Amino acid sequence: MTETLWPAPVATAAVDATVTIPGSKSVTNRALVLAALASEPGWVRRPLRSRDSQLMADGLRALGVGIEEQVNNSSGGSGGGEAWRVIPAGQLRGPAQVDVGNAGTVMRFLPPLAALADGPVHFDGDPRSYERPQHGVIESLRALGARIDDGGRGGFPLTVHGTGALDGGTVELDASSSSQFVSALLLSGARYNQGVEIRNIGGPVPSLPHIRMTVDMLRLAGVQVDAPEDGGEKDVWRVTPGALLGRDIVVEPDLSNAAPFFAAALVTGGRVTVRDWPRHTTQPGDALRGIYAQMGGSHRFTDEGLEFTGSGRIHGIEVDLHDVGELTPVIAAVAALADSESHLYGIAHLRLHETDRLAALAKEINDLGGDVSETEDGLRIRPRPLKGGVFHTYEDHRIATAAAVIGLAVPGVQVENVATTAKTLPDFPQMWADLLDPPAAAGV
Structure with a gap:
């Protein structure tokens, strides 16, 4: 069976875009x-x-x-x-x-x-x-x-x-x-x-x-x-046993799916706004604000949503991701492009997700020339110059978006089965293309 490969777009300039993330x-x-x-x-x-x-x-x-x-x-x-x-x-x-x-x-x-x-x-x-x-x-x-x-x-x-x-x-x-x-x-x-x-x-x-x-x-x-x-x-x-009320629920944007878009601001030294970011939420993805700030970015709330700005430098991080494990793949991708070592821990349970995410990240980043090692409950990531190549996704949507982030800075990254992103982020390839080259009517 022939692999379906998606050439990950390379950023030629700092991104400056506003993104609407689908519901959680x-x-x-x-x-x-x-x-x-x-x-x-x-x-x-x-x-x-x-x-x-x-x-x-x-x-x-x-x-x-x-x-x-x-x-x-x-x-x-x-x-x-x-x-x-x-x-x-x-x-x-x-x-x-x-x-x-x-x-x-x-x-x-x-x-x-x-x-x-x-x-x-x-x-x-x-x-x-x-x-x-x-x-x-x-x-x-x-x-x-x-x-x-x-x-x-x-x-x-x-x-x-x-x-x-x-x-x-x-x-x-x-x-x-x-x-x-x-x-x-x-x-x-x-x-x-x-x-x-x-x-x-x-x-x-x-x-x-x-x-x-x-x-x-x-x-x-x-x-x-x-x-x-x-x-x-x-x-x-x-x-306690009892009846449930029929309610009218408005679904918040999926904040975890903002991870690759804010990562693009970090990687390119640009700016990305995610519309309708809630000021108070139980979603684990809200932790992105603090984690990415430690890695070199800054954020502020605007009338439109949450604006995240990269500084042009990416710093390594030592962080316990036990409560927010789903953010790990994209954070690992950003860490592979940082200026110092990162240690992501508290995430042994990721071996039991859509795929063994720790093994997958280590293998795929290393195949591009990286230096990632598994620990008992996480990853150690030592940044190295990366080269292009095929990045396998293991039918895991978050591995696919992590590959796209690396592709911003590394020419020649080809993502196998990017369509797996449809699991939670339909139309991701088009959203990613629009991020790098916003349509003329964006924001109208």
């Missing part, structure tokens, strides 16, 4: 699940339209949830006024077939919901989904009273034999490999007869801001949640 995948897919479980219809406005969100919507439709897609061109802001009206099923239905693709939110969030269906729900997905951790969800659901047939694999494919209800109660699990194990149970827990109490008995939970996002969105839906960060017991989350 994390918010979109949580909002869809909560709306599907509500007692009345709701709206999800400015949703992300990507492979991951489409898989979530299609999975919910298979269970009987109505999702009507509408566009109101008179609405402003990111998303162009698009909205999804979600009509709960009343009783989720089985038998059903759900394709999880390689979407972590779909493979973790829908099985707990399927336990409430009135028949069997079969889940399957991409080959990589068979390798990603699912044991935390499977074992927890069994402890809460669900019957799951996974052939003893602890992963996909699997069938959840829904009985229309689930007892719920207290469950102990090891959530050290994915915060999504906790979020998955929290999202459906209010519909379980006894609610749910989740006790993490493993190591530190990665990506805690994503659990905070789940908790805040549950509370907006009228659910009572006790969480450690609100003074509750350490590593324990509780959801």
Whole structure:
């Protein structure tokens, strides 16, 4: 099979652009699940339209949830006024077939919901989904009273034999490999007869801001949640049983997807504004402001959004990315172009994402002449002069955007399967081209 290669554009001048980032995948897919479980219809406005969100919507439709897609061109802001009206099923239905693709939110969030269906729900997905951790969800659901047939694999494919209800109660699990194990149970827990109490008995939970996002969105839906960060017991989350309200949710831009665009400002010594950046948010991507500032940039809020400016110098960084691991690939790409060594740590869990992100980054940057070594829980990056070559993506959207960032400064970088960016950032190649050569009508 011939590789499909995308020549990464080289920056010939400092970038100066304003970018509209599509909606957050994390918010979109949580909002869809909560709306599907509500007692009345709701709206999800400015949703992300990507492979991951489409898989979530299609999975919910298979269970009987109505999702009507509408566009109101008179609405402003990111998303162009698009909205999804979600009509709960009343009783989720089985038998059903759900394709999880390689979407972590779909493979973790829908099985707990399927336990409430009135028949069997079969889940399957991409080959990589068979390798990603699912044991935390499977074992927890069994402890809460669900019957799951996974052939003893602890992963996909699997069938959840829904009985229309689930007892719920207290469950102990090891959530050290994915915060999504906790979020998955929290999202459906209010519909379980006894609610749910989740006790993490493993190591530190990665990506805690994503659990905070789940908790805040549950509370907006009228659910009572006790969480450690609100003074509750350490590593324990509780959801009280009860009805969920149908809400009107506006999805924020996906701040993690701003990583390559702000990186372009750093790498070229230019300026990039991301429209509609929220001043207060639970999204992990908000950490970009501080991390990139340490690497040589500066930022300020404007009427339009968040403006980030590069200084023309990139500094190495020593940083714990445990809570914001999804930012690692692009940060690693920037670090490979810095003027000093970087150490990224706290991210051993990235070996279990769409691909082994630590191994992939080390191999691909080294193949371009870099000097990246894996540590027990991260990467050491020693900048070296890089050369062009093929940068493989391993069907991982964030590896692809990292390659594009390196390509700004290194002629001849060819990105294999850049189309994988459609997972969360549709039209990335065109957005990247517009960043370097803004259309004449931009900003009008």
